[in-house]
Amino acid sequence: MADNEELRIGVYVCSCGSNIGGVIDPAEVAEFASHLPGVVLAKDYLYMCGDPGQNMIKRDIIEHKLNRVVVAACSVRMHEPTFRACVAEAGLNPFLMEMANIREQDTWVHAHDPEGALQKAKDLVAAAVAKVRYVSPLQMITVPVTKKALVIGGGVAGISAALDLADMGIHTYLVEKDLSIGGTMAQLNKTFPTMDCSI
């Protein structure tokens, strides 16, 4: 974005049913976030990852001309792809969205201390808002794909995987450390529960 463009940050605090909302009040976190510099709106919602939650974010991006989004919800390992795609659908570069992990790293581990969990959620949201002020749009790097696969291990799982890939027309290397493929299954006498042969 141009250096002189006004920052317009939207903050979305997820309740995740009772996963977050059962420990802290998401509305209080949103209220806190609404006073942070650059934040033009802050909302809480029951399930931000559901369609209604995502649609709300998309609508706000367009209606309120948001140019940064913070989602305070679960781990980036869980829903970062979801919310990146969500903001992208509304025309925002996906790298202008930042998440604050207030579930796995907050309410799920501080249920005994709601006061402390609330303070932590506010701090994590403030940090995400601060970070998002300095982020820049980035473009994904496109790389070519070598259409070959490697399966390590020629037991029943590896053979199944290799056969499926091979049937899809993918050249598959099946590497086995022993002299023969077959793994443990080849050693078995009949298999449960149908008593058929193993090889």
Added chain:
Amino acid sequence: MVDAARHPNIEILAYSEVTKVDGYIGNFRVEVMKKPRYVIEDRCNGCGECARVCPIEVPNSFEMDIAPRKAIDVPHDQAVPLVYAIDIDHCIRCYKCVEACGKLDAIDFSQEPEFVELDVGSIIVATGFETFDPAVIPEYGYGVYPNVITAMELERLSNSSGPTVGRVVRPSDGKTPKSIAMIQCVGSRDSRFMEYCSGFCCMYTIKNALLLHQTYPDMDITILYMDIRTPGKGYEEFYNRARAAGIRFIRGRPSQITEDPETHNLFVEVEDQELGEVIELEVEMVSLSTAAIPQADTERLSSVLALSRSPSGFYMEYHPKLRPVDSPSDGVFLAGAAQGPKDIPASVAQGSAAASRAARVLTSDTWEIEPIVAKVWPELCISAQGKKCGICAQACPYNAIIVEPGQPAQIIQAKCHGCGGCAAECPHDAITQDHFTDAQIVAQIRELLRENPEEKILVFMCHWCSYGGADSAGTSHFEYPSNSRGIRVMCSARMDQEFILEAFRRGAGMVLVSGCHPQDCHYITGQQVAAKRFSRVPRTLERLGINPERFRVEWISAAEGEKYARVITEMSEKLASFDKEELRAETERARPAIEKRLRRWMMTPHMAPFLKDEEEQEVEKEVMA
């Protein structure tokens, strides 16, 4: 097996091991070592004349070492590929095999390990499991009493293609036993060994019992169990069938097995929990249902592929429920018992699932990867001024940085994996990392320590391991004190010493830097670069007058939620023992020296606002205006 061998799209590299993996999703380069068979694959027709004349017998691991094979042999008749191999450690080089092979001329004693390179877009790890060695349980006498065998040995004995052609016999006298006891949970569900349930042992034991009952209707068969676990389709019915057939089930874990030295019969002492009393069974044979454990080379392969392992030692999936087939490395997938003990239907299903996940990548022409790469500020790079440096290039695990005198360091984007090690190592602060810039991280430090910083533990976490470990603590609801605040970066290599100093300048009570264990690092040597840097931090802090006990380094894998919670709890307890006034005074005393150290860094692009709060506020006003 045969289908795989026949398939035109499958190339089997048997007797081979993956030794090195470079690259990234869509573009892996894999080095495979083909171990020498001393038999030329293309020439061997599998006739077996060589084995017939070979005078040397060696234990056959396919037969659980209870039967021999020749020093030149195949593990079994249905081996795929059906190519013989010489056990060179036992071969006496009599060359009878060479003679027997004759015109085929397939024997080649000059073979050496051969390394081949494969280019692939995706990798599936399906390395399976091993079975627990019950010899370490002294009370069961495995390895001491000949008639105590493992369930796998029983499999081979009862198998018509096995060494006794399917006749189950006692190792002590070669006679078929009239009675047998099968003991469950040997090594598993045992706090001394494996805590977990191996899952499939109940079912294979019931299968073995039914097979023995069919072949030897008069054999007295007892299964000694803790719980019978039959959650699969048709499994409970199978168990009921065994009960109806007259197999005896006794709930209890045997405490001891002793032997009659003359008959080699065994006395199994067990508390029958349903009777509530200790009983002793005399049986002619005992079969131990041993735990499934990770393959011995799991650790080696985990460092080759940058995979994490669960506390049980099996490969860790990306997410236990939602991404059970993905590994934490993009483009690498897990199948079968390598990820955890699994029976055949589950292994087949996961094999197909992994194939399908891999096919998402392999059926695409291109794949998008995150643009989180390093970036040079050319005007700050001293190489551009003709001075010698190149520290960034040394820190880079991927040879992605070119440093030529007179030119600023140049990052080759396609090679950069985005660990951020160069950005942290650059002594002139001339490199940053997209999406994890110095300004973005310092902005987070400021916010997280804005109020009551001396009460807080600031945690730097790497994306792959310690952030995952913190998530894992969450998923398991391992509670810990709420005064830690985390900042995520991609690799511990990104954790600049200046971040740590800035945290103390802001008054942080304690600072934790955490990342992957060295063998789990997703950026080859990123963790090593970080570990070296962190080892110097305590001395720096001491010189600045900051108690080095306020700083801690921990390597926490994505599976170690319990460890993450424990480390934060310990640090929180330590922080509580410090006098807060003294902490504040320490910060104040050290502040001028830290600011002096950080001044040049703070003058790099976008950083000026963070040095002094007054300046900060002014810039903020400008931004807001």
